[in-house]
Amino acid sequence: MTGYIIKRLFVAIPTILLLIVFSFFLMHAAPGGPFTSERALPPQVLANINAKYGLDQPLIKQLIDYIWGIATRFDFGPSFVYPDQTVNSIIAQGFPVTLTYGFLSAIVAVLVGVTLGVVAAVRHNTWLDSLAVGVSVGAQVLPNFVMAPILVLVFTLWLRWLPGGGWGGPSYIIMPVIALSTSYMASIARITRSSMLEVMNSNHIRTAKAKGLPMRRIVMKHALKPSLLPVISYLGPAFVGMITGSVVIDVFFSTGGIGKFFVDSALNRDYAVMMGITILLGALTIAFNLLVDILYAWIDPKIRY
Amino acid sequence: MKKTLLLSACLSLVLAAPSLAASPKPDEKLADNQTINYWLLDANKTKDPQKNSDVEGSHIARQLFEGLFNQSYEGELVPGAALSYDVSDDKTVYTFHLRPEAKWSNGDPVTADDFVYAWQRLADPATGSTYAWYEELMNVKNSSEVIAGEMEPSELGVKAVDEHTFEVTLNSPIPYFIKMTTHTSTFPVNKKVVEQYGDEWTLPGNLVGNGAYKLVDDKLGQDITLERNENYWGNDDTVIDTIHFQAVNDKNQALTRYLAGEFDYIELPAGQFPRLKEEYPDQAHAVPRSCTYAFLFNLSDKGPEALKDVRVRKALSYAMNRDVVVNNITRGGQKPAYSWTYYATADFTPPVTDYSQWTQDERNEKAKELLAEAGYGPDNPLNLTLSYNTSDDHKKIAIAAQQFWKAIGVNVTLNNTEWKVYLDDLKNHNFDIGRYAWCGDYDEASTYLDYFRSGGMNYGGFTDPDYDAMMKASLTAENPAADYDKAEQILAEQMPLVPIYFYSTPVMVPEDVKGLPVENVLQNWYGKDLYRVAE
Numbered sequence: 001m002t003g004y005i006i007k008r009l010f011v012a013i014p015t016i017l018l019l020i021v022f023s024f025f026l027m028h029a030a031p032g033g034p035f036t037s038e039r040a041l042p043p044q045v046l047a048n049i050n051a052k053y054g055l056d057q058p059l060i061k062q063l064i065d066y067i068w069g070i071a072t073r074f075d076f077g078p079s080f081v082y083p084d085q086t087v088n089s090i091i092a093q094g095f096p097v098t099l100t101y102g103f104l105s106a107i108v109a110v111l112v113g114v115t116l117g118v119v120a121a122v123r124h125n126t127w128l129d130s131l132a133v134g135v136s137v138g139a140q141v142l143p144n145f146v147m148a149p150i151l152v153l154v155f156t157l158w159l160r161w162l163p164g165g166g167w168g169g170p171s172y173i174i175m176p177v178i179a180l181s182t183s184y185m186a187s188i189a190r191i192t193r194s195s196m197l198e199v200m201n202s203n204h205i206r207t208a209k210a211k212g213l214p215m216r217r218i219v220m221k222h223a224l225k226p227s228l229l230p231v232i233s234y235l236g237p238a239f240v241g242m243i244t245g246s247v248v249i250d251v252f253f254s255t256g257g258i259g260k261f262f263v264d265s266a267l268n269r270d271y272a273v274m275m276g277i278t279i280l281l282g283a284l285t286i287a288f289n290l291l292v293d294i295l296y297a298w299i300d301p302k303i304r305y
Numbered sequence: 306m307k308k309t310l311l312l313s314a315c316l317s318l319v320l321a322a323p324s325l326a327a328s329p330k331p332d333e334k335l336a337d338n339q340t341i342n343y344w345l346l347d348a349n350k351t352k353d354p355q356k357n358s359d360v361e362g363s364h365i366a367r368q369l370f371e372g373l374f375n376q377s378y379e380g381e382l383v384p385g386a387a388l389s390y391d392v393s394d395d396k397t398v399y400t401f402h403l404r405p406e407a408k409w410s411n412g413d414p415v416t417a418d419d420f421v422y423a424w425q426r427l428a429d430p431a432t433g434s435t436y437a438w439y440e441e442l443m444n445v446k447n448s449s450e451v452i453a454g455e456m457e458p459s460e461l462g463v464k465a466v467d468e469h470t471f472e473v474t475l476n477s478p479i480p481y482f483i484k485m486t487t488h489t490s491t492f493p494v495n496k497k498v499v500e501q502y503g504d505e506w507t508l509p510g511n512l513v514g515n516g517a518y519k520l521v522d523d524k525l526g527q528d529i530t531l532e533r534n535e536n537y538w539g540n541d542d543t544v545i546d547t548i549h550f551q552a553v554n555d556k557n558q559a560l561t562r563y564l565a566g567e568f569d570y571i572e573l574p575a576g577q578f579p580r581l582k583e584e585y586p587d588q589a590h591a592v593p594r595s596c597t598y599a600f601l602f603n604l605s606d607k608g609p610e611a612l613k614d615v616r617v618r619k620a621l622s623y624a625m626n627r628d629v630v631v632n633n634i635t636r637g638g639q640k641p642a643y644s645w646t647y648y649a650t651a652d653f654t655p656p657v658t659d660y661s662q663w664t665q666d667e668r669n670e671k672a673k674e675l676l677a678e679a680g681y682g683p684d685n686p687l688n689l690t691l692s693y694n695t696s697d698d699h700k701k702i703a704i705a706a707q708q709f710w711k712a713i714g715v716n717v718t719l720n721n722t723e724w725k726v727y728l729d730d731l732k733n734h735n736f737d738i739g740r741y742a743w744c745g746d747y748d749e750a751s752t753y754l755d756y757f758r759s760g761g762m763n764y765g766g767f768t769d770p771d772y773d774a775m776m777k778a779s780l781t782a783e784n785p786a787a788d789y790d791k792a793e794q795i796l797a798e799q800m801p802l803v804p805i806y807f808y809s810t811p812v813m814v815p816e817d818v819k820g821l822p823v824e825n826v827l828q829n830w831y832g833k834d835l836y837r838v839a840e
Contacts, residue, residue: 032725032726036728037358044449045438049434052431084356084504084505093524149561152558157565167524252553269725
């Protein structure tokens with residue numbers, strides 16, 4: 001197992017390098033640059049700015065300097081659009097926020113989703129099943145950009161219970177977490193339900209039932225673990241998706257998370273910020289996929305690396 | 306041989322009574338809570354006056370720093386860091402007399418050296434300011450050479466005569482120079498602090514300003530908190546204690562939060578103004594904003610042959626029904642435009658262009674005639690492309706234009722691209738007709754009219770020697786208004802653009818917040834001039 005993890009980590013390095021190279025050239029291939037604006041800058045002014053940020057150098061040199069900066073100083077470069085900030089400072093400010101509500105959303109989505117799915121499967125074809133399926137279908141059709149305005153309307157404008165935005169204590173976290181977790185929760189509920197139904201019909205559960213084990217014990221001890229396998233394979237990319245997809249949360253709740261900076265950096269051609277966040281998300285994707293593989297082996301003893 | 310000019314009668318009044326800052330009327334009782342929650346569309350890009358290039362950033366910088374002159378509620382110039390100025394007989398040397406009691410937020414005195422440093426810094430290539438060209442526009446001596454790296458920043462035409470006397474030398478006179486000093490790029494910075502902290506000097510704890518407020522908290526993309534600067538010369542007259550900026554990138558969401566009492570200033574989403582004006586007549590305002598919306602014709606070599614014919618350009622401009630655009634699409638107090646310079650610009654009388662006087666039916670008739678004369682009609686239809694960047698509002702206007710032009714027999718294909726791609730197309734003259742908007746940097750007509758000067762910034766590639774001559778003459782004219790009017794008439798005659806509407810910003814401000822300007826077309830505001838009354 002340890003050998004497998006080390007091997008996977010070694011493969012990660014060239015993967016990230018490829019990611020850097022591809023996104024660097026794709027970014028620079030996009031028309032326009034960080035300093036094209038509605039007002040045409042006089043050529044001399046533009047030349048000064050390009051020189052200041054090294055954008056006048058050949059692309060390949062810029063790329064090598066960039067990678068060298070990361071490797072030697074862990075310096076991901078300056079932001080062109082936010083001159084007071086560096087990529088590191090933007091990530092340092094935004095990522096903890098994104099991670100906080102992303103992580104809490106993942107927990108809520110898993111807890112509620114798995115519970116709904118299990119209840120629906122165990123009480124298959126009863127009103128509880130219909131209710132759970134109804135709730136998850138309802139939640140599925142409420143993506144975060146619909147949820148966010150509704151939540152603010154209800155909890156901020158009508159009930160005046162929660163602040164409509166910002167980032168501070170727990171009261172600021174509730175709405176972002178609900179808005180972000182809802183549709184993931186629905187997917188997890190549906191996946192859990194169908195996988196649970198399959199497991200409940202399998203031989204080992206039939207055996208357990210025949211032995212006269214109580215239902216609660218069958219579900220918790222024998223059925224839940226194997227039926228969570230598809231949920232876990234869904235969770236790896238879903239968690240990264242929660243963090244990248246957080247742009248809506250950042251826009252609607254003024255959280256200051258990196259989701260908004262990620263999208264803006266691409267639109268603004270803020271090359272270094274866009275690269276920095278891409279690398280971060282790439283690394284996260286790799287890490288989570290590895291984590292999922294490890295969890296697989298832990299849950300299903302048949303899987304060996 | 307210098308003569309002292311008083312800015313205006315109004316200004317001298319202010320000089321006599323400097324406590325005019327925030328001035329509740331006698332029957333107004335101040336509220337206990339003196340906090341302003343101000344909405345921003347985006348995360349603040351920078352607080353550095355020389356690096357800032359957007360309007361929202363300037364609202365923040367204007368609280369943290371103070372330039373030579375400020376603007377009053379109505380947009381008139383009032384003394385800021387400078388009390389008065391002299392100008393030499395040849396109008397090329399301006400001497401500013403700085404306010405001796407002014408201090409930075411760390412207690413240092415504000416001196417002429419601070420201005421010298423800031424102005425040199427703006428032009429210095431090492432700063433990499435996107436607004437360096439503003440110093441060239443101000444015509445400061447040697448600014449072009451410094452920007453080009455041919456001279457040292459120390460050779461720029463600015464100097465500290467003594468601790469409180471700042472002198473600026475221009476290449477040649479420009480009549481509106483003083484007005485340009487309200488722009489944030491000309492605001493002073495504290496050399497010691499900038500050099501000590503480098504790029505991090507604008508972080509809370511590092512930033513030192515000479516404005517009425519100081520930076521206490523700044524969370525990127527979330528919020529920014531400013532509190533009164535007790536070292537500010539006018540602090541005794543300041544009423545608002547805290548200014549809190551928060552970014553909400555969705556205007557509808559901002560509106561909901563405004564209605565929940567979370568904001569004291571928001572801009573309204575397009576189309577919402579008429580309804581809200583009815584519901585909240587005392588809170589919804591359409592504030593004039595110095596910007597003009599237009600379609601540019603590509604007159605460069607890469608542009609279509611048809612648009613080189615002035616008759617075609619006029620036909621397209623005449624057929625554009627501006628009333629439909631402002632009454633049915635934008636619906637936020639915008640005004641139809643038949644000329645280029647913003648109508649409410651100071652000391653400027655909007656020109657009366659011929660076609661502005663006709664009815665839309667007359668314009669359509671004329672448009673058809675002109676097209677026929679130019680050889681286009683049912684047998685030889687004219688096909689053009691109208692480009693715009695992604696935005697619902699631009700799209701609606703483009704679709705409307707497509708319909709208006711179809712009515713005169715012109716087939717227009719719409720071409721929607723993402724913002725930076727669009728800008729790249731404009732820059733490379735890769736369009737037929739392109740959506741465009743221009744906003745004034747200062748409250749004077751030249752900020753618009755310079756745009757169409759040969760070698761200016763205009764993406765359409767329009768050049769006209771008469772126009773250039775008129776703009777050159779305006780620089781030395783005693784009263785440039787006549788030249789500006791002629792320049793506008795040339796634009797109406799040559800029609801390098803379709804002016805469409807003059808901007809207005811539909812906003813919501815609670816009734817108890819007083820002093821946010823609703824007349825200043827640059828919408829510059831100063832927290833020190835605001836106050837809240839008890840309800």
